[in-house]
Amino acid sequence: MITAAVLKGPSEDLVVHDDIEIDAPGPGEVKVKMVASGVCHSDLSVQNGTIPLPTPIVLGHEGAGIVDEVGDGVTGVAPGDHVVLSFVPACGSCYYCDRGQSYLCEKGAMQVAGGLLDGTTRLTLGGEPLRQMAMCGTFGNYAIVPEISLVKIDDDVDLRFAALIGCGVLTGVGAALNTASIRKGDTVAVVGCGGVGLNVIQGARIAGAEKIIAIDMFESKLQMAKDFGATDLVKADDGDPVANVVGLSGGRGADVAFEVIGLGPTIEQTINMTRNGGEAILVGVPRMDVMLNLNAAFTFLYLAKTVKGCWYGSSNVRDDVPKLIQLYKDGQLKLEELVSREIGVEGVNEAFTAMQQGEVARSLITHTH
Ligand SMILES: [Zn+2]
Numbered sequence: 001m002i003t004a005a006v007l008k009g010p011s012e013d014l015v016v017h018d019d020i021e022i023d024a025p026g027p028g029e030v031k032v033k034m035v036a037s038g039v040c041h042s043d044l045s046v047q048n049g050t051i052p053l054p055t056p057i058v059l060g061h062e063g064a065g066i067v068d069e070v071g072d073g074v075t076g077v078a079p080g081d082h083v084v085l086s087f088v089p090a091c092g093s094c095y096y097c098d099r100g101q102s103y104l105c106e107k108g109a110m111q112v113a114g115g116l117l118d119g120t121t122r123l124t125l126g127g128e129p130l131r132q133m134a135m136c137g138t139f140g141n142y143a144i145v146p147e148i149s150l151v152k153i154d155d156d157v158d159l160r161f162a163a164l165i166g167c168g169v170l171t172g173v174g175a176a177l178n179t180a181s182i183r184k185g186d187t188v189a190v191v192g193c194g195g196v197g198l199n200v201i202q203g204a205r206i207a208g209a210e211k212i213i214a215i216d217m218f219e220s221k222l223q224m225a226k227d228f229g230a231t232d233l234v235k236a237d238d239g240d241p242v243a244n245v246v247g248l249s250g251g252r253g254a255d256v257a258f259e260v261i262g263l264g265p266t267i268e269q270t271i272n273m274t275r276n277g278g279e280a281i282l283v284g285v286p287r288m289d290v291m292l293n294l295n296a297a298f299t300f301l302y303l304a305k306t307v308k309g310c311w312y313g314s315s316n317v318r319d320d321v322p323k324l325i326q327l328y329k330d331g332q333l334k335l336e337e338l339v340s341r342e343i344g345v346e347g348v349n350e351a352f353t354a355m356q357q358g359e360v361a362r363s364l365i366t367h368t369h
């Protein structure tokens, strides 16, 4: 029996169950004793229906733990290994993995059904199959995941902080280091300073940006943005944010601007605050029905702007997770500072509320066993 926070239906509070049955790992699968899980905005987005997934489901897709048991044919990890979960599996051999785009791995397609690679689940609650978000389900104290969803890391990294790499850090820092082409001395704008936005900011700092303009509605988030490397702060509801960013960047606009919210109006603002010939990087997760209203001639032709979508920080997890851990060990990447509160799994609904109120960077669940 394992303990996990379960979403039973759209917009319901999560319910913690300690009577979830777990099977043995199947071929190519690994049972992971979860140590910690971040509470990400995308978990909330599944709960409120922005990201539609079938229920009942164990949420959580940003976590780290220790390998407990391996199924047949698993060769990459062994019991006792420390691992970070990747919410997109990386098979290493499909069309996309072969081209260095493992964030688009074809094996990720099964995610939408909530099962593992073969479409079935290893968890059962009250006789009913229980799904796992993104083949992870890190709000459980154990999870069975495909081997290709795991990245082995050194034992000397605190798994509580390593957990954060799995989504927010790979996505945010990856957006700056992989998706965007930031040059030394660039002016960068970041719209939305939640957990992922803060990571975009520290990624931009690592990439050598000179001026980093943070834009958010919440004063509390702007202050955190400063701690992560923002040099200029723009309160989104204090005048026109586009005009404010253009004013702060020599009247031209930002060399690179990131949208890390996922709303139509803020995406349009982000593209409009990008300088001629600059890059707008879309990181936030919009609702499925969001459309954009852009002037095609000016945006793309006369002003020669590039708009790039960023899924999972354009990361190749097997290369990027070790790189990020090295940056952390070198003191360049902040992980501890991303955690605003540590909670037990029963605190997850409160963490959702806090996130909606703009209070926190990351709530971190530490599991008990
Ligand atoms: Zn996430």
Ligand SMILES: [Zn+2]
Residues within 6 Å of the ligand: 089, 090, 091, 092, 093, 094, 095, 096, 097, 098, 102, 104, 105, 106, 107
């Ligand atoms: Zn692949």
